[in-house]
Amino acid sequence: MAYAVGAALVLGVLAQLPPLVLLSSPAGLLQDGTFGTxxxxxxxxxxLQPAPGQQWCTVQAQVDRKTFLSYNCGVDKVKTLSALGEEVNATVTWQEQNTALRDMGQMLRQQLADIKAENPRARGLNTLEGRMSCQLKSHGSTNGSWQIGFNGQMWLHFNSHNRRWTEVHPGSDWMKKIWQNDREVTEFLHKSSKGDCRAWLEKFLVQRKAELEPTGPSSNSPKTVFHKFIAIMCISLALSLWIIDLI
Structure with missing residues (x-):
């Protein structure tokens, strides 16, 4: 009986509190969407020989697995694929990126040309696919990597942390030796994924945080803190009455 009366009282008080108090994020979870990895x-x-209507180099950019724009290295043209892409395309950060991405595309194309010229087994390789990626974790650590493939199939994985190459496609050991023995290319891939990619991601998150900063009252304002205190006390009272009923 005491529990039923107390629960009704608690629900009545909670109903008077702002929804933001009851649904607010736990400590460490930011409202701007930049929490986590x-x-x-x-x-x-x-x-090397693109088909008619195709370009020698194209790049698609993704943040948190969402594609936001496509970049044509050959004509230095950007195609936005979402509202997020339009925002990024207008930033200084992107203007810094397109030159670097073009240089990366040229390096990959030259690498493909050299491999085909020096290795008969590579004669049938017409396209090279590369994926540069980096991750920024909530505690500040970063990871970087490259995946290298040919003709639509991934062959190799490069870990930027330890500069180690790993076979992904069976029988690609000969290709692995070509890439890992090229110190200049290995260093280029390391710096681009651990340096450039990380810097771009950090700048992007800073901009994203500023754009998504909530305009409502702060969750740490005196009024909000008081409401949270009342909510906690009401829940504690309900639990105490429930325990008394059980006894």
């Missing part, structure tokens, strides 16, 4: 990746497709 975030990722940024660029999918390159390069060709």
């Amino acid at each position: 975030h990722s940024l990746c660029y999918d390159f497709t390069v060709s």
Whole structure:
């Protein structure tokens, strides 16, 4: 009986509190959407002899697995694929990126040309696909990597942390040796995924945080803190009455 009366009283008090108090995020969870692990990746497709109507290099950019724009390295043209892409395309950060991405595309294309010229087994490889990605975790650590493939199939994985190459496609050991023995290319891939990619992701998240900053009252304002205190006390009272009923 005491529990039923107390529960009704508690529900009545909670009903008078703002919904924001009851649904507010726990400590450490930001309202701006930047909590947790975030990722940024660029999918390159390069060709030595593109088909009519195709370009020698295209790049698709994704943040948190959402594609937001496509970049044509050959004509230096950006195609936005979402509202987010339009916002990013207008930033100084993107203007810094397109030159770097073009350089990466040229490096990959030259690598494909050299491999085809020096290795008979690579004669049938017409396109090279590369995925550069980086992750920024909530505690500040970062990961970077590259995946390298040919003709639509992934062959190799490069871990930027330890500069280690791993076979993904069976029988690609010969290709792995070509890439890991090229110190200049390995260093380029390391710096681009651990340096450039990370810097772009951090700038992107800073901008995103500013755009999504809530305009309503702060969750730490005196009024909000008082409402949270009342909610906690009401819930504690309900639990106490429930325990008394059980006894």
